Structures are given as structure tokens and as C-alpha cells.
Amino acid sequence: MVQRHNRSTSVKKVAKRMPGGKTIITFKKKKPGKALCGVCGNTLGGVPNRRAVEMRRLPKTLKRPERPYGGVLCAACLKKEIVRKVRKDV
Numbered sequence: 001m002v003q004r005h006n007r008s009t010s011v012k013k014v015a016k017r018m019p020g021g022k023t024i025i026t027f028k029k030k031k032p033g034k035a036l037c038g039v040c041g042n043t044l045g046g047v048p049n050r051r052a053v054e055m056r057r058l059p060k061t062l063k064r065p066e067r068p069y070g071g072v073l074c075a076a077c078l079k080k081e082i083v084r085k086v087r088k089d090v
Helices: 054-058 075-089
Strands: 013-017 023-027
Touching: none
Parallel strands: none
Antiparallel strands: 013 023
16 A cells, blocks of 8 residues: 555656566655745755755754854845844944
């Protein structure tokens, strides 16, 4: 029996030929979406487009940029946020 999450029509099925001559059906993994900015929704630079399992294996420095709000805000929104915080303190 096919696993429950593979019974959907959105899961692509691929026929694979095995060394013994038998053909089996395998399921293609879905590609993940791009990381988006929390404010404007633009795609984030410096954040890899990987599946969750692959992201777990990456070192912390490759998962997001080394700056405040890295991996959460895009550069333009970060600039606006820093300016807003500085003006609020003065």
C-alpha cells in the first residue's frame, strides 16, 4: 500500500527500472519555496533554498546572513527598521 502522504495527485510519480528488470514507482520530492521577508514579502538574499532536512545539516553560518534580523528581513526593510529605532531613541 502506498503511504498516505503519497496518495495525492500533487505528488509526482516516477517509474524506475531496477537492476533485476523490475519496474517500480518512486515519488519525486517537492522543491521548497524561497525564504520571504517578514515585512514586505520579497525573497531573501543569502538564504539557501533547501528542504528542512538539508537545512538541518548545514552549518549555522550558511543558513542565514550574519547581520541583525538575518534570514527574517530583507536589506531594504532592515535599513528602515534601523533608522526607525535610531530616531525613536533620540
